Amino acid sequence: MKRISLTIGLTCLLALGACSGTGDEATNSSEEVSQSSMNSEETGSMSKNEEAESSEEEQMEESSLKIMITEEKTEEHESHGAHVSISLENDEMNPVVLMTKIAEEEELLTEANVRFEYWKEGEEKHTYTDTEENGEGMYEGTTEISEPGTYKLKVHVEKGEELHTHKPYVLEVTES
Numbered sequence: 001m002k003r004i005s006l007t008i009g010l011t012c013l014l015a016l017g018a019c020s021g022t023g024d025e026a027t028n029s030s031e032e033v034s035q036s037s038m039n040s041e042e043t044g045s046m047s048k049n050e051e052a053e054s055s056e057e058e059q060m061e062e063s064s065l066k067i068m069i070t071e072e073k074t075e076e077h078e079s080h081g082a083h084v085s086i087s088l089e090n091d092e093m094n095p096v097v098l099m100t101k102i103a104e105e106e107e108l109l110t111e112a113n114v115r116f117e118y119w120k121e122g123e124e125k126h127t128y129t130d131t132e133e134n135g136e137g138m139y140e141g142t143t144e145i146s147e148p149g150t151y152k153l154k155v156h157v158e159k160g161e162e163l164h165t166h167k168p169y170v171l172e173v174t175e176s
Helices: 002-019 024-043 048-062
Strands: 065-071 084-090 097-104 113-120 127-130 138-142 149-159 163-175
Touching: 065 084, 084 149, 084 163, 097 113, 097 149, 113 138, 127 138
Parallel strands: none
Antiparallel strands: 065 163, 084 097, 097 138, 113 127, 113 149, 149 163
16 A cells, blocks of 8 residues: 555656656656655665654644743742843744743853743642753743643742842743
């Protein structure tokens, strides 16, 4: 059944290539797709195209949530060290991925330990997610938020003995 679908797909690509110009590009890409598909069938592994489609499907499942982030206005903002600026946003394609930009005294803060602490409002269990630095002063982490509701989140920032701060946020999670 897979070979029939593959043959039909390749035939369509070739026909499309013939209609759109010289057909050289279409023929070459069809041969690459055909070769890649046959190799993955023979080895039992997924091709890059199949992996990308699988990853996109996972993101589509996760992106059924919409997360609105607002800064929580409290007197609780604790800071030990210099003035630190913390901003938080999420990835539009995959809203459970949170990104924070951190600056200390107007300079982007690098090599810090940054993590997200979050919990659903009314629940006691807090979850912590470590982040990875993805550029100067930019940190990214993936939460395990999977259902609608109101969540509290704190961005914790530590660097050495001199700096420890956190900033609270409220996440309104809805289904999109």
